[in-house]
Amino acid sequence: MMTDVPNTLLGKVMSVLNAFGADDDELGFAELGRRTGLSKSTLHRLMGDLVDARLLDRGPRGYRLGGHLFQLGIRASVERRLVEVAIPYLEDLYERTHETVHLGLREGHEVVYAAKIGGHRQATSPSRLGGRMPLHATAIGKALLAHAPPQVRAEVLSAPLDRRTPRTVITPGSLRRQLAAVRQTGVAYEFEESRVGLACVASPVLGHDGAVVAAVSVAGPTTRFDPRSHAASVHAAATGIALTLVRRANLTTGT
Amino acid sequence: MMTDVPNTLLGKVMSVLNAFGADDDELGFAELGRRTGLSKSTLHRLMGDLVDARLLDRGPRGYRLGGHLFQLGIRASVERRLVEVAIPYLEDLYERTHETVHLGLREGHEVVYAAKIGGHRQATSPSRLGGRMPLHATAIGKALLAHAPPQVRAEVLSAPLDRRTPRTVITPGSLRRQLAAVRQTGVAYEFEESRVGLACVASPVLGHDGAVVAAVSVAGPTTRFDPRSHAASVHAAATGIALTLVRRANLTTGT
DNA sequence: CCATCGAGTTCCGGTGAGCGGAACTCAGAA
DNA sequence: TTCTGAGTTCCGCTCACCGGAACTCGATGG
Incomplete structure (x- = not known):
């Protein structure tokens, strides 16, 4: 981490907010200092302001991403529309399979889980709302990657592929072949590639221009x-x- | 609006982000200027920076709340945990009723819809994810209000109550009586009080200390x-x- | 008991990031 | 054509923000 933080307040704010990883519920002052590289005094004042703005909340053991952030995030229009449209379909899928259903977005070289419907069974899938997984090791990731811009695909295929389990596909050749298959069939699979004992099917949600918007998956033991x-x-x-997305978009645009 | 914006960058950032209401998908530069009261040059530079940070996205007709905001918001730990825990119960409720199910939080004198499961039937309920409604005119709002801090209740009861439909409860006395009933029975009702033709039941989710965390509702025609x-x-x-929330919290805290 | 450490807070003088006014381009409307 | 409103660029002033240093407070331990 500790990437190129521009010398602006906004840059620092973002570096504080981004310091919270998907699995960090709460971070202490010192830990945030370490992750952001900001000086103590700066950080202290900044955090005070962020708490006032409710972008951060104070927790018993440190700071957490704040409630206001949730409220704002849920209004981000593209993602909100996507989730609103997708939920009914995810419900159907859940009622049919009674396994964990996901909606995922691509962010860099990872999937981000934007919605999850999974019933009361706990821990069937290790995913969390807002959590991330590498693209190449999950069905939903492969669905996204198969239709991602060529440049992204090239980047992922040229970098060394992280081995999550013995069955993770780590040779660029076979991954490339699988992605081609996904493009042909519209379906991606995963057999114990991200976690032993877990299997998954996924399919991409394509926009009117052929670009991939999101992906849907069902996972089970x-x-x-x-x-x-x-x-x-x-x-x-x-x-x-x-289909529903384009229909809505047309209504909105008034085409 | 145009409230007391502190003369700091963060203050301005927040005033820009908050300028996006629940129903504003996209706002133009000039409209944002009007709502925030910031000078053109300041606003222009600020928006550029916000777009770089992906807190805002450029849309065809202006700016929208950005994808990064969604990613951050979905990680706000309190709300995320709540949604993660609630979803399975909301599913159950939906499968049982096949009507629109909501999870709502209180924010000031309004409900904010944090989750919604409603099947393919469109527009049964006018609510949107992240949308707001007055506390006194909805079942879910009454559930939240009944258990809200006394000060909040007093504020709402003393302010003039907005009349949404002919059946909206607008006399403080009868609202107070209804809230007492909610506290006794644990259930709040609404009969065409927020919208003609819509009825709703709601129940509060109470934390271990008796404070209300959220509320659940089912609405239908x-x-x-x-x-x-x-x-x-x-x-x-x-x-x-x-129950699930306290159980999880205990696990986490290690009590 | 005091010494030591790490977490978190407060203070203050210097300075560059951010400020707003003014002048600009560009479309669309009259 | 002119006008108006949206959006962009430029530039010099200044105050909001910066970081170092000195502080408090608990916890650890010798």
Whole structure:
């Protein structure tokens, strides 16, 4: 970390907010100092201001991302529309499969989970709302990657691929082949590639211009869940979402 | 609006972000200038920086709240935990009723919808994710208000109550009586008080200290939906969420 | 008991990031 | 054509922000 922080207040604010990873519920003052590289006095004043703005909340053991941030984030129009449209389809998928259903977005070389419907069964899938996973090691990631801009695909394929489990696909050749298959069939698979015991099917949600907007997936334990048998449902959900999105967009734009 | 903006960069940033209301998908440069009261040059530079930080995105007709904001918001730990815990219960409620299910938070004198599960039927309920409604005119609002800090209750009851429909409760006396009933029964109702043709049941999610954390509601058209017949389900869901929350919190704190 | 450490807070003088006014371009309307 | 409103650029002034240093407070431990 400690990337190029521009010497502006906003840059510092962002570096503080981004210091909170997907799994950090709460960070202490000192830890934030370490991650951001800001001087103590600066950081202290900044955090005070951020708390006032409710971008940060004080917790018992430090600071957390604040409630106001949640309120703002939920209004980010592109993502909100996507989630609003997708939820009914995810429900259907859940009612049909009764396994964990995800909606994911690409952010850099990772998937971010934007919605999750999974019933009461705990820990079927290790994903968390807002959590991240590498693109190449998950079905939903492969669905996103297969339709990502060529440059992104090239970047991922040329960098060394992280091995998450013994079955993670780490040779660029076979990954490239799988991505081609995804583009042909519209469905991506994963067999214990991100976590042992977990299997997953995913399908991309394509915008009117062919760009990938998001992806839908269903995941379950290999003991009872056969991804192939749900491929059609997942694909149908993804295309349904895509259709509804363009229909809404047309209504809005007034085309 | 145009409230007391502190003369700091953060203050201006917040006033820009907050200028986006719940129903504003996109705002133009000039409109933002009007709402924030910032000078053109300041605003222009600021927006440029915000776009760079992906707190704002450029849209065809102006600016929208950016994708990065969504990513950050979804990680705000308190709200994220709440949503993660609540979703399964909301699903159950939806499967049982097949009407629109909400999870709402109190923000000032309004409810903010933090989650919504509503199937494919469009526009059953006018609520949007991240949208707001007055506390006194909705079932979910009354559930929140009934258990809100006394000061908040006093404020709402002493201010003139906005009349949304002919049936909106606008006399402080009857509202106060309804809130007392909510505290006793754990269930709040609404009959065409926020919108004609809409009925709703809600129940508060109470924290271990008795403070209200959120509220759950089910809404449907008066033609087919009788709120009373679902009171028990809604109440059960709310208490279920509350229980799961404290259980998780205890695990986390290590008590 | 005092010494030591790390976390967090307060203070203050110097300075450059951010400020707003004014002048500009560009479309669309009259 | 002119006008008006949206959006952009420029530039010199200044105050909001900066970081070092000195501080408090608990916890650890010798």
